[in-house]
Amino acid sequence: MAEFILVAGAWLGSWAWEDVARDLRAAGHGAHPLTLSGLADKQDLPAGQQTHVRDIVDEVERLDLRDVVLVGHSYAGIPVGQAAERIGDRLTRVVFVDANVPVDGESFASLWWQGEPVFEAMLDEGDGYWALNAADFDGQGLDSEQVGRIASGSTPHPGATLTEPAVLERWLGDLPATYVKCLLDGEEPNDDVADLLKSERWRLVEMETGHWPMFSQPRELARILHSCTRA
Numbered sequence: 001m002a003e004f005i006l007v008a009g010a011w012l013g014s015w016a017w018e019d020v021a022r023d024l025r026a027a028g029h030g031a032h033p034l035t036l037s038g039l040a041d042k043q044d045l046p047a048g049q050q051t052h053v054r055d056i057v058d059e060v061e062r063l064d065l066r067d068v069v070l071v072g073h074s075y076a077g078i079p080v081g082q083a084a085e086r087i088g089d090r091l092t093r094v095v096f097v098d099a100n101v102p103v104d105g106e107s108f109a110s111l112w113w114q115g116e117p118v119f120e121a122m123l124d125e126g127d128g129y130w131a132l133n134a135a136d137f138d139g140q141g142l143d144s145e146q147v148g149r150i151a152s153g154s155t156p157h158p159g160a161t162l163t164e165p166a167v168l169e170r171w172l173g174d175l176p177a178t179y180v181k182c183l184l185d186g187e188e189p190n191d192d193v194a195d196l197l198k199s200e201r202w203r204l205v206e207m208e209t210g211h212w213p214m215f216s217q218p219r220e221l222a223r224i225l226h227s228c229t230r231a
Contacts, residue, residue, distance in 0.1 A: 037051045
């Protein structure tokens, strides 16, 4: 059985994984949802992107976990990917759930699809924070109750975590990894992910849902995570 560290994306905390964690535990795994600094119940803590990497590494070490599966959703793929190479032989697999992946020397903002200046302008409008946009839920396979749950639990995302560059010691394709692509959020992985999927150590899994599968299809996501322990 594996020990899952579950890290949600922008605006979210450990609470986002409640349903998935319950199913993983029922299957006999350890499940450890983690809130990153500056978010949810830790929103008063200062945070940069390397703070988030340390949050993840520190949690693995604090709990003295082995056979670890690190799971990063959306933005959290960036710190999770960096943490994965820093926990050594404690790692069994890293799973990116419709996630960004770290690129050495690049930030979330520098890789923003509309360009870095557009993203930085959004941070300026939010006084240094990235605000949740309700329009992002459209077409993502969420019902009104699920949308309400996400919106009511979300907190503004600290901008420094999005503008600081990633630091990688080696090619991410050397790590054992699964990429979960949520098809309602785009049928193809981005170019950085597509390159990594050429590695023999990476595999692709598709879900017929949107960007927040821990809400829209938690049982199916838990099943996929469970299957990753047999990869």
